[in-house]
Amino acid sequence: MAVSDIEPARVMTLRLQELLQRAAKVKKSTSVDPPLQISELTGENELLLGNTVEDKDMHKSIIERAARNIFYDILAVTPIHHPSFVQIWNLLDILQYCGDRDQCYPGLVLLLVEELLDSQSIGGCRTVFDFLESRREVLIATNSKNKDLVILRSCNELLRRLSRAEDAVFCGRVYIFLFQSFPLGDKSSVNLRGEFHVENVTTFEDFPxxxxxxxxxxxxxxxxxxxxxxxxxxxxxxxxxxxxxxxxDPTAQQDLKTLDIDTLYPIFWSLQHAFSNPIRLFDEEYFGQFKKGLEATLAKFKEVPKVIQATSPEGKRGLKRKLDDGYDEFASTFNPKYLTSRDLFKLELSDLEFQRHILVQSLILLDFLLSLTEKLKKKVVAQKALQFNFTLGDQDAEWASGIKNSIANYLQEGLDGKFYYRMVDTVLSRDKNWVRWKLENCQPIIRDRVSIKDILGAKIGAQKAYGSKKTRSKSMGLDFKFLSDNETASSIEKLKNPDRYIIPQAESFARDVTGIDLDLEMATTEEEKENLGDAKASKTWRALRISSRDKLSLFDRVEDSKSLESLFQPETVDEATGEESALTAADSRDAIPQEHDRPEGNKRPEQRSQVMETAAE
Structure with missing residues (x-):
């Protein structure tokens, strides 16, 4: 360091120490929350860190050097759970405020947080991550592009240190923080090359x-x-x-097909090789072994008795070591890494959680195989890195669909089986959308905001379309003056004709249908037959509609339009049986009574009155 740089750095260090002393009076709490109120430290127009030199870049470097000196001095002598460690949180809040206002480097606060994570144990990292979660919106509000790389690097390094078995909840917090910090369509976390996790090797005992x-x-x-x-x-x-x-016993014959535990042991654990590197299945011989192994595993799962792991009354599992106070470890998130010892294999097969873990892995792999069928490969044009020369055959695709349905049905068994499978199916369905988005080279999925001009235009258009309208002089643009002309006045009288509004008799439509049948026999052209068929269907429908009012119980006689006249056949009483019977269809036309043949009970009222007058005389 040059001699000329010593004095500005010393002045900036004293300035930061003074601000920390003020912060101790403003913020009485010694925890991470609440954040420090920077507005109470200085006035409105006063710069928080001042200007020590004229060069702006040099001024930022001096602030960074002074901040690191104070940061290391506090970190060297103060544990993270000590009340005086609040000076670190206040220092980070001050640097964040200055970084947003371009008084120092925007990513300085995240660089210090990254070093803080490296210096702490897992318990201390939880406290540091509380700071990140509480200030997330402020951290990514401005100059987020300069901070993305630091956030991604520090979170990935933290995930490498965490155990997925014992720190499953903490891992979830880190992932959620990443998802909330980066845009939805960001490519930073996308496996563009389609590389598989081949480093995850499962070792097991391969000797008998x-x-x-x-x-x-x-x-x-x-x-x-x-x-x-x-x-x-x-x-x-x-x-x-x-x-x-x-x-x-048919079930006994099915049990004979299942393998014993010693025989199944190497076959079962060899499935993990295909789960970690699905490209191995492109080999026909290895794919055949995988099919037999998966079928044997599913059959064994169905055979063994199920054991559900018990939980404590508070809903938490008993962990070997006591966690910090206030740290919540849910039972449903406890995800241990299963051991491959031969002595434990029998107990693991009966564990329902173990079975579900393996079967969900199988569903993921089966979805990958089904996406390689010839039909689906034509639909999606994938990038070169994700194009495979392998195509799943029809027979193998049928097997994959069948075993997938069998696994789905098995996962739905039990008390919470329906709920568990619905959750798994929802996650896998959404994952298919992400896979397709990656295959299409991660096209932008975030649309630009709609401009205010377009919004106002849409509102005005909606108001005009659905607003109140005045009565127009002309209805729908039609001119009804022709109704008032003397020449067409008789047309109004025609509209008053009773034949236009009185419902006709159903028998008239039945007779029209009979006439149409005769015309159909004489028709010569296809067009004439089509027109007569449409007319017949219209007449038949009208006759049935009118008859439904009083002859609905007789509709079982009507099989087609030819037997339509059976609705109007008079009912007779069989003297031998005493039951009512109808005339045959052949005599239906002759059975319809004419006016002069009607009995007295069936005659019209005017005809009945004439008969009564004649009898009285």
Whole structure:
């Protein structure tokens, strides 16, 4: 450092120390929250850190040097949970305020936070992350482009230190902070090359069991003998037990297909190789082994009894080490890394959480395979890095769809099975959209804001379209003067004709249908037949509509338009059986009574009055 730079740096250090002393009086709390009120430290027009030199870049460098000196001095002697550590939070708030106003480097506060995370344990990192979460909106409000790289680097480094088994909730907080800090369509967290996590290697015992295998078989045989004795004691008689054992059981035949635990052990754990690197399935021989292994695993899951892990009354699991006060560890987020010991394999197979973990991995891999069918590959034009030469055949696609449905049905079993599968299916469905967005080279998904001019124009247009309208002189642009002309006055009288508004008889439409049938037999052209068919359908529908008022119970006689006249056939009483019967369709036309053949009960009122007068005379 030059001699000329020593005095400005010393002045800036004293200035920052003075501001920290004022901050201690303004902020009485010793915790991360609430943030420091910077407006109470200085006046309205006063610069917080002043101007020590004329060169602006040199002034920012001096502020950074002074801030780091104070930061390291406090950090070296003060633990993070000590009340005096509040000076670090106040210093970061001051630097954040100055960075937004271009008095220092905008990313200086995040650089100091990154070093603070590196210097703390996992418990201390939780406290530092409380600071980041409470100031997130302020940190990314201005000059966010200069801070993105620091945020991404510090969060990724923190995730490498955390254990996904013991710090699952903390990992979730870090991911949520990243999602909220970066735009939705940002490419920083996208795996553009489609690289798989091949470093996640699962090691297991690939050698067969020798000495313990005999003892396990002896234990299994003794357990089976005990089960047979218990069944015999509960049976009514020995003969009934023999009869029941002699009958074939379809479930027993299905159990014979499942592999024993020792045989399934290497097959089961070898599935993890395909989960970490799905490209291996492009080999036909390896794909055949994977299919057999997945089918055997699902069959074994269905066979073994289910064991649900119990939780404490508070809904928390008992952890080996006590966590800090105020740290909440939910039972549903406890995600241990499963061990591959052969001795624990039998217990793991019965664990419902373990089964769901494996089956969800299978669903993810099956969705990847189904996206490589010939039909789906034509729909999406992927970038070169994500284009695979492999195409899933029709037979393999049918198998993948079938095993996927079987897994889905199995996950829905149990008390909370429906809810669990709906959650998994929702996540996988949304993940398909992200995969397609990545295949299409991450096109922009954020639209520009609508301008105020367009918004006002849309409002005015909506008001004009749905506002109150005055009565127009002409209705719909039609001129009705022709109704008042003397020549057309008779047309108004025609509208008063009773035939225009009196409902006709249904029998008239039935007779019209009969006439149309005769015309259809004589029709020669296709156009004439089509017109007559439309007229027949119209007449038939009108006849049925009118008849539905008083003859709805007779509609079961109507099979098609040819038997329409059966609705108007008079009902007769069979003297032998005493039941009502209708005339046949052949006699339907002759059975319709004419006016002079009607009996007295069926004659019109005027005809009935004439008959009564004649009888009175």
């Amino acid at each position: 069991r020798t000495s313990d295998q005999v003892e396990d078989r002896m234990d299994v045989e003794s357990d089976r003998k005990d089960e047979v004795i218990n069944e015999a004691e509960g049976a009514k008689s020995d003969e009934d037990a023999l009869k029941s054992s002699s009958t074939p």
